[in-house]
Amino acid sequence: MSGPPARPLGAEARAEIARLVGLYEHRQSALLPALFVAQREHGYLSPEALAGVAEALDLPVSEVASVASFYRLFYLKPVGRHVIQVCTNLACMLNGCAAVVRRFGERLGVASGETTADGRFTLRTVECLAACEEAPAVLVDEDRWARVTPGDIDRLLERYP
Amino acid sequence: MATDPAVRTVTLTIDGRAVTVPPGTTVYQAARAAGIEIPIFCYHDRMPPLGACRMCLVKVDRMGKLQTSCTLPAADGMVVSTTDPEVVAGQEAILEFLLINHPLDCPICDKGGECPLQDQTFRWGPGRSRFVEAKRDFAKPVSLGPVLTLDRERCILCWRCVRFGEIIAGDDALKGFERGFTSEINTPFTLPVESKFIGNTIAICPVGALTSRTYRFRARPWDNEPVPSTCTHCGLGCAVWFDVRGGEIVRTRAREAPAVNDIWLCDLGFFGHDYVASGERLTAPLVRRDGRLTQASWEEALDLVASRLRAARDRAPGRVAFLGGRRLSNEDALVAARLFGEVIGTPHRDHRVDAPPGGASLEVAWGLRAPLEEIARGDVFLLVGCDVTEEYPILWLRMKAAVDRGAALLLLHARRLEVRRHARWERLVRADRLAAETGALADALERGAAGPPPGLEAAVAAIAAGRRVHVVVGRFALDGPGGSAVLAAAVRIAEHSGGVLHVARGKGNDIGAQRFGLLPGAGGWPAPEILRRAAAGDLDVLYVAGSDPATAVTDRSAWDAARRGVGFLVVHEAFLSATAEAADVVLPSLVLPEKDGTVTNLEGRTLPLRAAVRGPGAARGDREIFSLIAARLGALFTYGTGDELFEALRAATPGVEAGAILPVAPVPARLAGDVPAGAVAAGAGGGSAELILATIDHLFTQGATTGRCRGITALAGAPHCLIHPDDAARLGVEPGALVELATGHGAVVLQARVTDVTAPGQVLLPRGFDAVSAYALVRWPHAVVAVTVRPLVAAAAGGAP
The missing domain is CATH 3.30.70.20 (Alpha-Beta Plaits)
Known part of the structure; x- marks a missing residue:
């Protein structure tokens, strides 16, 4: 699967990062929000995007890449138009997330970590979405879905063209 | 348990022994000072403690659980055990844990035999693992x-x-x-x-x-x-x-x-x-016969050299000149200076083979003017045309430590330095603007409260506030256009700030050569003049040792003309270098790692050389060769041992002591002129003569020695030049494309790296790549020349930006 063409950070993203820098005492503090800006623009954090963030914040590329690799919400490889993250931690597991993961897999024809052939969805399993009280929890892009059952899934997918 | 602030020391008990240390000492350091070994992995005494590996566990009375001794400050009355059964169990548990995923492939591991993990497992490890899962x-x-x-x-x-x-x-x-x-x-x-x-x-x-x-x-x-x-x-x-x-x-x-x-x-x-x-080392003397270099015996080669030297001396001692010294030891330099100064009697000796005529490199003694340890205590570093990590990497480590303590790093260069992230101020200027910018900085400092020009405020403020200012002028500034003006401005900055001016110039043992007689004597010519006189037919013998002028002289045509004009060229060389290829006699010589003796570093410190290996074949040490020639000229140098030679060095230059610094000569207050600032030679003709060409230093190069070190050759990468994105776009140069650089004097083809590391309006060409020499494009007396850039082929699609 080929991702979007690698390109340096756009002017808009650079301007937004410059604005973010102004919000903090130390430039480094803007790193996480800046990474989200770059990811929104590129869809994922390509080496060029990471280099762009590093340049914008005057940080070593290695430091930026290291931080990006630490967090699951940053994608270092191309992902689908929508990213589905199913929690498989304890509370969700006890409340039936295995069936939810299985149903997503059957419906999309991909395993966890894979992207559908049409580039529409990437399916991932993650540890704890901080929504144990409404397990099983699913995050699609930035929307959180609660008490998801296998029966909900067709309807849920329709909302993300 | 608080430490009484009035108490200057704290006393704790470790394994039943009272240990007294200054406050702030960690338990680990206190134990080590007392000769008690605590195993460690993550702690390293050149860095602050981290407490990541947990190997240094100790038991401390009245503290509930085992403590990491590397992060625990020693306190008065603390009672520590490093051998308690609980500690032993803790150490075993940590090692068992660390080894869970370790492959235990010691038989094929390079670290085996000098591996802390191996050693500590041997001494403190549990001896068995309960881990049966997959690693x-x-x-x-x-x-x-x-x-x-x-x-x-x-x-x-x-x-x-x-x-x-x-x-x-x-x-x-x-x-x-x-x-x-x-x-x-x-x-x-x-x-x-x-x-x-x-x-x-x-x-x-x-x-x-x-x-x-x-x-x-x-x-x-x-x-x-x-x-x-x-x-x-x-x-x-x-x-x-x-x-x-x-x-x-x-x-x-x-x-x-x-x-x-x-x-x-x-x-x-x-x-x-x-x-x-290297298998390409020269192992036997070579003598030119019928136009070709052919192997000869030492006797034959030395007799020939001596006879030509004798003939030239008899005509006039000044018809002999000596070039080189960078790759000689102090002792070699001393004996060479005696041979050419005393026995032959020529004042024309110079180690500054890579200095251009009229440049500031010929006006001042090379070297640092303060010890590295003092530089490490500096609070302002102004680097003018000095790319510290490319030229003197270890000097940077001293500055980095100071910068972390609050020192200001100020950079003025025609290229952006890789350490710029640590700089408080950076000024990127075209090579021909360096003198003007340094002058402007000196002016602004001297004007004081009048308010510095825009862009200089941070630098002026830092220098004005500095109490231990170090101004470092590098080769790029000294030998560039207006080098003397840069140096003069740097002198003013150093004087105004009460700081120290360093002339960061010289490689290898240049400072030793400078100290022990490989500089022009009374009436002697500096290196560029030696070349000019050789070309003019004023020399009968040109003798080269510890240098490769064919690649080091910054105007290749000046060397070529000198070679053509001189009757007899003698070269000491380890390889068939470009200079050796053109010689009449090549004498195979040892390289510095094969020599006993001393060298002098940039501080002026005398440092020991110990021969690690024997030279190949019949190669001989330079000073031995000089002595053998002196003997043929009727002078017996009787240095029995290395110690006797060192005594001769001390006698020749009072103050020389092993390991000690003897400062290099101070920078003169008044400096001679040179090519006026901004003077640029005319271009290759055609319209786009607005780009100028300047050469820069790289640490990793492909020269006669570095090109025979596979790691260094690979690190150096392909020969390339640096072009600013604006210029590249205007000229249609794609990143990574091959370009032809042409001046009125020559052309080379190499890869273009499109980068804002260089200022606009110039092309920077790293020196030290023998295959693509910048010096073929330069013609003295101009330090920079106008250059045209012509793209040859487009870069492969998808090349890195």
């Missing part, structure tokens, strides 16, 4: 560039290498990636590591995770014979161990020298000594 499985080994290999399975995540890059080198070369169970040390995307100091991470890695690609599988450490000597690449004279096995230097390591390199080396030091064992 972490990584691809191994992974290459991180030409010199570094990473084995993530062996890594115990102590973070020493990562913190070295952050704290000591400031290059952030290696980092931790992912997290938890999947944590690993790596570079971004496993790309080749970008560092000039990565060999140090191999040295401080407490396991076999980081190993050297050039040393891999070549020896077991107990089979190596370590020989203490001095690295002679950049001129700072770092102390090294040459590890010798089977008559060959298989590895170079840092030798602790607190005043010079501490415990560190740069990668040129670590990986830059393969050339000694």
